[in-house]
Amino acid sequence: xxxxxxxxxxxxxxxxxxxxxxxxxxxxxxxxxxxxxxxxxxxxxxxxxxxxxxxxxxxxxxxxxxxxxxxxxxxxxxxxxxxxxxxxxxxxxxxxxxxxxxxxxxxxxxxxxxxxxxxxxxxxxxxxxxxxxxxxxxxxxxxxxxxxxxxxxxxxxxxxxxxxxxxxxxxxxxxxxxxxxxxxxxxxxxxxxxxxxxxxxxxxxxxxxxxxxxxxxxxxxxxxxxxxxxxxxxxxxxxxxxxxxxxxxxxxxxxxxxxxxxxxxxxxxxxxxxxxxxxxxxxxxxxxxxxxxxxxxxxxxxxxxxxxxxxxxxxxxxxxxxxxxxxxxxxxxxxxxxxxxxxxxxxxxxxxxxxxxxxxxxxxxxxxxxxxxxxxxxxxxxxxxxxxxxxxxxxxxxxxxxxxxxxxxxxxxxxxxxxxxxxxxxxxxxxxxxxxxxxxxxxxxxxxxxxxxxxxxxxxxxxxxxxxxxxxxxxxxxxxxxxxxxxxxxxxxxxxxxxxxxxxxxxx
Amino acid sequence: xxxxxxxxxxxxxxxxxxxxxxxxxxxxxxxxxxxxxxxxxxxxxxxxxxxxxxxxxxxxxxxxxxxxxxxxxxxxxxxxxxxxxxxxxxxxxxxxxxxxxxxxxxxxxxxxxxxxxxxxxxxxxxxxxxxxxxxxxxxxxxxxxxxxxxxxxxxxxxxxxxxxxxxxxxxxxxxxxxxxxxxxxxxxxxxxxxxxxxxxxxxxxxxxxxxxxxxxxxxxxxxxxxxxxxxxxxxxxxxxxxxxxxxxxxxxxxxxxxxxxxxxxxxxxxxxxxxxxxxxxxxxxxxxxxxxxxxxxxxxxxxxxxxxxxxxxxxxxxxxxxxxxxxxxxxxxxxxxxxxxxxxxxxxxxxxxxxxxxxxxxxxxxxxxxxxxxxxxxxxxxxxxxxxxxxxxxxxxxxxxxxxxxxxxxxxxxxxxxxxxxxxxxxxxxxxxxxxxxxxxxxxxxxxxxxxxxxxxxxxxxxxxxxxxxxxxxxxxxxxxxxxx
Numbered sequence: 001x002x003x004x005x006x007x008x009x010x011x012x013x014x015x016x017x018x019x020x021x022x023x024x025x026x027x028x029x030x031x032x033x034x035x036x037x038x039x040x041x042x043x044x045x046x047x048x049x050x051x052x053x054x055x056x057x058x059x060x061x062x063x064x065x066x067x068x069x070x071x072x073x074x075x076x077x078x079x080x081x082x083x084x085x086x087x088x089x090x091x092x093x094x095x096x097x098x099x100x101x102x103x104x105x106x107x108x109x110x111x112x113x114x115x116x117x118x119x120x121x122x123x124x125x126x127x128x129x130x131x132x133x134x135x136x137x138x139x140x141x142x143x144x145x146x147x148x149x150x151x152x153x154x155x156x157x158x159x160x161x162x163x164x165x166x167x168x169x170x171x172x173x174x175x176x177x178x179x180x181x182x183x184x185x186x187x188x189x190x191x192x193x194x195x196x197x198x199x200x201x202x203x204x205x206x207x208x209x210x211x212x213x214x215x216x217x218x219x220x221x222x223x224x225x226x227x228x229x230x231x232x233x234x235x236x237x238x239x240x241x242x243x244x245x246x247x248x249x250x251x252x253x254x255x256x257x258x259x260x261x262x263x264x265x266x267x268x269x270x271x272x273x274x275x276x277x278x279x280x281x282x283x284x285x286x287x288x289x290x291x292x293x294x295x296x297x298x299x300x301x302x303x304x305x306x307x308x309x310x311x312x313x314x315x316x317x318x319x320x321x322x323x324x325x326x327x328x329x330x331x332x333x334x335x336x337x338x339x340x341x342x343x344x345x346x347x348x349x350x351x352x353x354x355x356x357x358x359x360x361x362x363x364x365x366x367x368x369x370x371x372x373x374x375x376x377x378x379x380x381x382x383x384x385x386x387x388x389x390x391x392x393x394x395x396x397x398x399x400x401x402x403x404x405x406x407x408x409x410x411x412x413x414x415x416x417x418x419x420x421x422x423x424x425x426x427x428x429x430x431x432x433x434x435x436x437x438x439x440x441x442x443x444x445x446x447x448x449x450x451x452x453x454x455x456x457x458x459x460x461x462x463x464x465x466x467x468x469x470x471x472x473x474x475x476x477x478x479x480x481x482x483x484x485x486x487x488x489x490x491x492x493x494x495x496x497x498x499x500x501x502x503x504x505x506x507x508x
Numbered sequence: 509x510x511x512x513x514x515x516x517x518x519x520x521x522x523x524x525x526x527x528x529x530x531x532x533x534x535x536x537x538x539x540x541x542x543x544x545x546x547x548x549x550x551x552x553x554x555x556x557x558x559x560x561x562x563x564x565x566x567x568x569x570x571x572x573x574x575x576x577x578x579x580x581x582x583x584x585x586x587x588x589x590x591x592x593x594x595x596x597x598x599x600x601x602x603x604x605x606x607x608x609x610x611x612x613x614x615x616x617x618x619x620x621x622x623x624x625x626x627x628x629x630x631x632x633x634x635x636x637x638x639x640x641x642x643x644x645x646x647x648x649x650x651x652x653x654x655x656x657x658x659x660x661x662x663x664x665x666x667x668x669x670x671x672x673x674x675x676x677x678x679x680x681x682x683x684x685x686x687x688x689x690x691x692x693x694x695x696x697x698x699x700x701x702x703x704x705x706x707x708x709x710x711x712x713x714x715x716x717x718x719x720x721x722x723x724x725x726x727x728x729x730x731x732x733x734x735x736x737x738x739x740x741x742x743x744x745x746x747x748x749x750x751x752x753x754x755x756x757x758x759x760x761x762x763x764x765x766x767x768x769x770x771x772x773x774x775x776x777x778x779x780x781x782x783x784x785x786x787x788x789x790x791x792x793x794x795x796x797x798x799x800x801x802x803x804x805x806x807x808x809x810x811x812x813x814x815x816x817x818x819x820x821x822x823x824x825x826x827x828x829x830x831x832x833x834x835x836x837x838x839x840x841x842x843x844x845x846x847x848x849x850x851x852x853x854x855x856x857x858x859x860x861x862x863x864x865x866x867x868x869x870x871x872x873x874x875x876x877x878x879x880x881x882x883x884x885x886x887x888x889x890x891x892x893x894x895x896x897x898x899x900x901x902x903x904x905x906x907x908x909x910x911x912x913x914x915x916x917x918x919x920x921x922x923x924x925x926x927x928x929x930x931x932x933x934x935x936x937x938x939x940x941x942x943x944x945x946x947x948x949x950x951x952x953x954x955x956x957x958x959x960x961x962x963x964x965x966x967x968x969x970x971x972x973x974x975x976x977x978x979x980x981x982x983x984x985x986x987x988x989x990x991x992x993x
Contacts, residue, residue, distance in 0.1 A: 182930035
């Protein structure tokens with residue numbers, strides 16, 4: 001039951017926010033904050049009660065810690081099947097944390113239609129949480145789509161114009177929705193194709209993950225279906241040729257929307273690759289791996305170079321996401337247990353650092369009313385905390401040892417090196433490039449001559465609190481990542497096992 | 509011919525009889541004294557009784573009523589859909605036509621007569637009843653589309669004339685096609701044609717093929733499949749919103765029902781030639797219908813184009829064939845009907861009581877959320893359902909269609925479906941987001957403040973609840989359909 005509540009709390013909380021707006025603008029904010037805190041607490045409770053230990057033994061089965069199942073659409077063997085294991089648990093806790101941050105950072109930014117805003121925000125978070133928990137493929141697809149509509153509203157109704165003023169927020173919102181929805185339909189085709197293959201082989205209609213995993217398929221069928229899944233995840237991650245929605249959506253969304261997108265929505269794609277693509281299509285994934293890793297490397301370098309030439313600070317950070325997600329793609333397809341662990345850490349760390357950077361951009365925007373770095377400059381002298389905080393998270397994002405992102409990228413690179421040294425070497429140039437664009441950003445925005453003499457308010461207590469929490473999390477992951485690695489090790493081991501065994505079979 | 513009328517035959521005949529009786533009662537009432545609300549009440553009661561009678565008809569098993577009609581589960585299902593659509597149109601008419609200066613009562617009369625046509629089509633198993641039903645359905649619609657032309661803009665009359673001419677041409681095509689098929693097969697009942705088809709080689713009979721082609725053209729006109737769709741947006745725009753609701757739902761569903769029965773019973777849809785024609789219609793309708801809607805600023809025209817695209821999706825199920833396809837078609841049509849009733853219902857409510865024109869421009873809906881939140885809460889899921897987003901009935905329908913397509917491995921059609929849907933999302937989203945944008949000008953048209961308490965409002969809210977329920981938990985409806993079919 002607890003799993004259902006984790007999904008339902010944001011949904012119900014959202015409805016309450018909408019209805020209780022009439023009692024004052026503060027009410028929806030507090031309801032939203034409490035709902036997300038509750039989700040986080042439930043996640044931590046699951047962690048404390050679950051059995052997550054680092055084990056070296058090969059695990060052959062998924063180790064669901066808590067499971068919930070109810071019949072839903074019997075006609076096609078669809079059930080409402082939620083389960084949590086070491087792969088989804090950290091992401092659930094991250095969802096709670098990012099949710100709290102998203103509510104916190106819109107406290108003063110959103111003054112218009114507060115209730116409806118929080119409805120959209122919480123429903124999109126609810127959809128994300130559902131994606132992390134669903135292990136019935138129909139239910140997974142269902143949540144996958146459910147999280148899009150509210151996100152669309154967030155961008156379309158509370159977003160900003162692009163910095164050059166050419167494109168409005170509707171353009172970004174529509175682009176986001178059409179990209180993700182069309183790729184989602186491709187995934188639906190692939191899911192249904194898988195279900196029919198299973199049906200013709202066994203005579204049973206089912207969308208259940210555990211059953212579909214053992215579907216006998218010829219290599220060609222497997223490859224085509226795998227591509228269907230890959231396209232959907234590649235658009236969301238995003239992978240190089242499918243990324244063009246991301247800079248627009250990220251930069252024109254309101255702060256909470258960017259936080260939601262960068263912190264969580266991108267992670268659903270990486271999660272999907274782990275949970276569905278690798279175990280269900282092991283042979284196809286194995287033979288596709290070189291292409292995927294190539295795309296990953298291309299994404300790392302392309303993202304970094306694009307970030308370097310941006311003048312809009314939010315676009316810059318958006319492109320860094322493209323770059324960092326390239327590491328995730330490489331790690332997922334490397335087939336090395338170490339790199340997979342690295343991906344897990346990278347997802348959490350990037351979720352936190354990218355969210356923090358977007359929140360900081362939002363704070364800058366509230367104070368300066370611009371996102372154009374050419375109009376900033378000289379801020380270091382005017383504020384004592386905000387520039388320092390930005391430097392901290394920028395350092396995290398460029399992979400400074402001691403902070404979370406370093407652990408993730410380091411593990412991915414080490415793991416990949418044993419599989420493909422070339423990829424690892426090329427990918428590591430991304431670390432250098434990220435140092436370049438990060439420092440350029442700091443230099444442009446905070447140093448140099450000040451543009452005006454007007455005083456700028458420094459961080460308020462609320463903003464300070466948000467930033468300190470995120471800093472603490474990153475430091476913790478950077479200095480002592482072992483608890484995090486413990487949670488996910490068994491589940492990732494199981495996924496590696498599932499994707500390995502059959503690979504060996506193919507080799508014989 | 510000797511017609512034996514047992515009790516169970518009588519019961520299966522009841523839905524048709526009740527609606528016919530209602531027509532006579534309403535006609536007499538109008539001639540005695542005009543009373544708008546009373547007429548509306550009698551019509552609605554008659555339709556409800558007919559709907560109840562459909563339930564009893566399902567209990568009687570398969571019954572043949574003369575060689576012309578059959579009442580089986582399939583017929584009952586589509587009779588029910590037609591009756592529900594007619595009910596929705598009648599309830600919407602009530603509030604809508606309140607402010608209309610001239611005679612209001614004949615609208616119900618025309619609506620009921622058209623409903624009879626729909627019922628006949630749903631039960632038809634003979635070319636004669638096919639044609640009779642089609643005409644009973646179409647002729648009153650000409651009048652309904654033009655009903656308000658005296659006080660409204662010229663579009664209403666233009667739409668009606670356009671509809672009349674194209675519809676009459678389509679009927680002529682169908683009639684000629686039937687004659688040609690009769691010349692080749694020597695029988696007009698679907699079952700007789702099936703027998704005759706078994707004795708000939710399909711591809712060696714040019715006359716038969718020509719006849720079939722003419723029937724296809726006529727039906728494509730009625731269902732507004734590309735390239736016979738040109739009348740659709742104009743008629744949607746010109747027709748009063750409640751009539752539009754009837755046109756989009758009952759009329760199309762009934763024609764589709766008889767068309768599917770004809771094809772499946774004769775097995776013609778599995779001929780490679782016919783299949784290619786269906787694929788042609790399907791792909792073009794999906795792509796052109798969605799593409800033409802992209803730049804529209806008029807909500808009714810958008811719906812017109814969207815219905816073109818939806819019938820394109822639906823044809824995929826027909827091309828896929830197999831025993832599964834009937835279930836797919838039924839589910840898809842139910843979702844389609846619920847959604848269209850909802851959207852056109854909201855348009856009707858916003859335009860009620862009838863003024864100079866309907867609220868059909870997107871600008872009329874700008875900021876609707878901030879003044880009518882619950883009405884928007886109806887329209888938003890409805891638009892999402894048209895787009896096929898989960899949590900709505902439209903998604904279940906699309907899911908079924910994709911399922912059928914994957915089973916039959918119609919990859920090209922599914923590719924077109926994905927492109928069409930991606931295009932579709934753009935204009936559906938445009939409508940949705942308009943509802944939430946801040947209103948920039950004082951609005952002229954708005955739903956009356958007590959819309960939720962009016963019968964039309966109640967109906968629209970019920971439809972929404974049903975639609976979302978079907979999207980979230982479709983199992984009961986699937987069970988029902990499997991039981992009936």
